[in-house]
Amino acid sequence: MTRSGPTVVLGASGFVGSALRSSLGGVGLALHPRPDVTALDLTSPAEVLSALSALRPSRVVNCVGLADVDAAERDPATAGRLNGATVENLAEVRRRLGFRLVHISTDYVFDGTRGLYREEDPPAPLNEYGRSKLRGERALAGEDNCLVVRISSPFGPGFGARKPQFFRLVQEALRAGRPVRALTDQRVTATYLPDLAAAVAAAERSELTGLLHVGSREPRTRFEFAREVAAAIGASAELVTPSLRGEMTQWTAPRPADTSLDVERSVRLGVRYTSVAEALRELLTGSEASPPT
Numbered sequence: 001m002t003r004s005g006p007t008v009v010l011g012a013s014g015f016v017g018s019a020l021r022s023s024l025g026g027v028g029l030a031l032h033p034r035p036d037v038t039a040l041d042l043t044s045p046a047e048v049l050s051a052l053s054a055l056r057p058s059r060v061v062n063c064v065g066l067a068d069v070d071a072a073e074r075d076p077a078t079a080g081r082l083n084g085a086t087v088e089n090l091a092e093v094r095r096r097l098g099f100r101l102v103h104i105s106t107d108y109v110f111d112g113t114r115g116l117y118r119e120e121d122p123p124a125p126l127n128e129y130g131r132s133k134l135r136g137e138r139a140l141a142g143e144d145n146c147l148v149v150r151i152s153s154p155f156g157p158g159f160g161a162r163k164p165q166f167f168r169l170v171q172e173a174l175r176a177g178r179p180v181r182a183l184t185d186q187r188v189t190a191t192y193l194p195d196l197a198a199a200v201a202a203a204e205r206s207e208l209t210g211l212l213h214v215g216s217r218e219p220r221t222r223f224e225f226a227r228e229v230a231a232a233i234g235a236s237a238e239l240v241t242p243s244l245r246g247e248m249t250q251w252t253a254p255r256p257a258d259t260s261l262d263v264e265r266s267v268r269l270g271v272r273y274t275s276v277a278e279a280l281r282e283l284l285t286g287s288e289a290s291p292p293t
Contacts, residue, residue, distance in 0.1 A: 005057045005058035005059075006055060006056075007026030007058065008026055008027045008057040010029050010063060010064050011042070012037045013028070013034050015067075015154065016196070019197065020061055020193075021061075023201075024197060029042070029051060030064075043081055043082065045092065048090060049093050058100065060090070060101050061200065062104065065082050066079050069251075069253045070252040072132060079128050080132050083129070084132050084133075086136070088135075090103075090139075091143055091146075094143070098145075100147075103140055103149070104151060105133050105134075105149065105151070106133045106150060107215070109124075109125050109134045110123060110130075111124040111256055112126065112256020113257070115219065115257075117261055118264075118265075119212065119262075119265060120211075127254055130256075137211075149196070149203070149212050151214050152190060153166065153189075153191065153215075156279075156283065158193075171233060174229065174233060174235035175235065180239060180240050182222040183222040183223060184223045184243070184244065185221070185245055186245055186257060186258075187219050187221050187258040187259075188215070189261045189263065190225060191215045195273050203269060208269065212266055213266065214261070215260070217263060217267075217273050228277060229280060231277075
């Protein structure tokens with residue numbers, strides 16, 4: 001049964017959350033507020049219950065979390081609190097208020113040994129980030145009117161307030177003529193954020209529950225993706241040089257080799273995915289083609 005009430009996006013000041021709020025509309029709440037996003041301690045069950053009781057939303061989209069993989073490895077307690085406990089608290093609030101809950105998760109719940117993972121494949125995370133996100137998923141397992149959407153290496157409008165997205169880092173370096181090292185042994189299905197918004201809307205129309213994978217239909221290594229960025233901006237492909245995960249000595253957390261996602265379930269919902277090349281063209285000709293000064 002459809003309820004009247006606003007959509008609320010939690011974590012709306014973050015990279016993914018701000019993009020979804022822009023597409024879906026509604027009220028934005030976040031730990032880190034900005035002029036159009038209201039401050040809320042999303043780790044406090046009492047504050048979340050109070051805020052959502054006042055708003056009486058029909059739908060809550062949860063984008064809260066610690067997305068820095070190495071920070072999660074160094075501080076698993078904080079990762080568990082932001083990526084796991086907040087979802088457990090939110091599940092309890094949802095039972096009391098009855099809204100529909102869409103929770104954004106990650107491909108890093110998989111160990112990367114196979115790739116093209118389907119929704120029914122068993123998770124086996126390699127690092128604390130993946131384990132903390134899996135804890136959040138399990139908080140919603142079997143819950144009514146809940147959907148977990150797994151995404152992979154999101155890219156889109158915006159620059160990432162606390163952690164710049166890979167696309168922008170590559171774009172800025174190549175435009176400045178600086179070389180870029182990119183992995184040849186890590187394969188993903190990068191999620192274009194406008195496609196994510198379309199998938200969430202399609203899932204809402206069908207009242208889908210459970211799990212849904214959203215990402216490109218074109219698995220890429222980061223090296224291949226960076227080369228596509230070079231082609232899109234007219235930079236020399238020779239500026240993009242290959243590297244391997246084992247060479248990333250600055251990393252704290254292990255990275256899985258191939259967490260590409262099978263997105264056929266979302267395709268059956270009617271989602272039409274943007275090709276990586278077309279997504280890059282849209283981004284590079286849009287209003288945010290260059291970083292803010």
